[in-house]
Amino acid sequence: xxxxxxxxxxxxxxxxxxxxxxxxxxxxxxxxxxxxxxxxxxxxxxxxxxxxxxxxxxxxxxxxxxxxxxxxxxxxxxxxxxxxxxxxxxxxxxxxxxxxxxxxxxxxxxxxxxxxxxxxxxxxxxxxxxxxxxxxxxxxxxxxxxxxxxxxxxxxxxxxxxxxxxxxxxxxxxxxxxxxxxx
Amino acid sequence: xxxxxxxxxxxxxxxxxxxxxxxxxxxxxxxxxxxxxxxxxxxxxxxxxxxxxxxxxxxxxxxxxxxxxxxxxxxxxxxxxxxxxxxxxxxxxxxxxxxxxxxxxxxxxxxxxxxxxxxxxxxxxxxxxxxxxxxxxxxxxxxxxxxxxxxxxxxxxxxxxxxxxxxxxxxxxxxxxxxxxxx
Numbered sequence: 406x407x408x409x410x411x412x413x414x415x416x417x418x419x420x421x422x423x424x425x426x427x428x429x430x431x432x433x434x435x436x437x438x439x440x441x442x443x444x445x446x447x448x449x450x451x452x453x454x455x456x457x458x459x460x461x462x463x464x465x466x467x468x469x470x471x472x473x474x475x476x477x478x479x480x481x482x483x484x485x486x487x488x489x490x491x492x493x494x495x496x497x498x499x500x501x502x503x504x505x506x507x508x509x510x511x512x513x514x515x516x517x518x519x520x521x522x523x524x525x526x527x528x529x530x531x532x533x534x535x536x537x538x539x540x541x542x543x544x545x546x547x548x549x550x551x552x553x554x555x556x557x558x559x560x561x562x563x564x565x566x567x568x569x570x571x572x573x574x575x576x577x578x579x580x581x582x583x584x585x586x587x588x
Numbered sequence: 589x590x591x592x593x594x595x596x597x598x599x600x601x602x603x604x605x606x607x608x609x610x611x612x613x614x615x616x617x618x619x620x621x622x623x624x625x626x627x628x629x630x631x632x633x634x635x636x637x638x639x640x641x642x643x644x645x646x647x648x649x650x651x652x653x654x655x656x657x658x659x660x661x662x663x664x665x666x667x668x669x670x671x672x673x674x675x676x677x678x679x680x681x682x683x684x685x686x687x688x689x690x691x692x693x694x695x696x697x698x699x700x701x702x703x704x705x706x707x708x709x710x711x712x713x714x715x716x717x718x719x720x721x722x723x724x725x726x727x728x729x730x731x732x733x734x735x736x737x738x739x740x741x742x743x744x745x746x747x748x749x750x751x752x753x754x755x756x757x758x759x760x761x762x763x764x765x766x767x768x769x770x771x
Binding site for chain 1: 604607608609611612613614615616617618619620621622623624625626627628629630632633636637639640641643644647648656657658659666667668669671672673674675676677678679680681682683684687689690691692693694695696697698699707710711713714715716717718719720721722723724725726727728729730731732733734735736737738739740741742743744745746747748749750751752753754755756757758759760761762763765766767
């Protein structure tokens with residue numbers, strides 16, 4: 406019965422996408438100011454949302470995979486490509502003021518400059534497709550470690566890593582909240 | 589602290605704003621649901637790569653697009669990923685209308701304080717930022733959603749490398765653009 410495929414999955418794509426966009430906008434991250442201020446360390450909304458999502462999502466998804474209800478979807482750790490791509494992405498994200506998901510939610514909420522930037526994203530996608538063959542030969546193989554997860558890589562059990570991550574997250578949140586009340 | 593010193597931000601200094609944490613929990617739970625129900629982690633940019641093929645078709649010609657090795661693997665079609673994009677946009681709109689925050693935004697506050705209120709200037713930057721962000725996201729094989737949240741919560745090496753590199757160059761870019769020249 407699960408996972409759902411076919412036409413119903415296409416309907417659910419819109420439903421789940423809408424839930425995603427709703428949460429991003431409701432959490433004020435579909436907002437240029439929130440995102441740029443995060444990178445200036447003036448507003449910590451992005452970190453709070455992402456870390457919470459990772460810890461909560463991680464605990465649930467690992468439990469669901471262990472129980473046989475879900476599968477992992479691990480992207481290959483092509484280290485040079487991921488590090489270089491993410492580095493380029495960070496520059497673009499600050500200039501654009503959005504990441505691709507928050508940009509879409511912002512367009513829905515009326516951001517004209519997010520809409521203009523979406524045209525840029527399409528052009529960026531075209532540039533990447535045109536350079537893909539070169540990247541595939543020269544960049545993607547560098548440091549290609551395959552679909553690695555940290556538990557295997559570090560030799561530490563997933564529950565231990567998730568617990569450690571949860572403790573780190575709570576410590577980070579406590580630090581952020583105590584500082585924001587003093588200033 | 590100048591224009592932001594409203595009653596709202598003063599209230600925030602006295603008590604914790606739980607919204608980001610609730611949103612993070614929401615995104616984590618949404619991850620559980622999509623892993624189980626549609627066997628698909630949250631992600632945005634793969635589908636934007638598909639759309640870029642659709643946009644490129646009239647520009648580069650159908651032949652150039654179909655023979656491209658990247659678009660051969662990520663063809664333009666209405667599938668789960670591309671409909672999820674539409675959903676995200678709709679979700680942003682729903683939240684904006686529900687909270688009474690829907691408005692056309694041309695030049696955001698943080699940008700205007702630093703670079704002035706010129707719409708053209710902001711649109712050029714948004715477009716360029718979109719190009720850069722999308723190129724990086726494709727090279728890294730995922731953005732803040734697919735690599736950052738979905739990769740991070742699966743404890744994937746690629747996800748954590750992405751998060752580290754993205755925050756490093758993002759903070760550097762923000763500092764250069766918004767801080768270094770400000771006294």
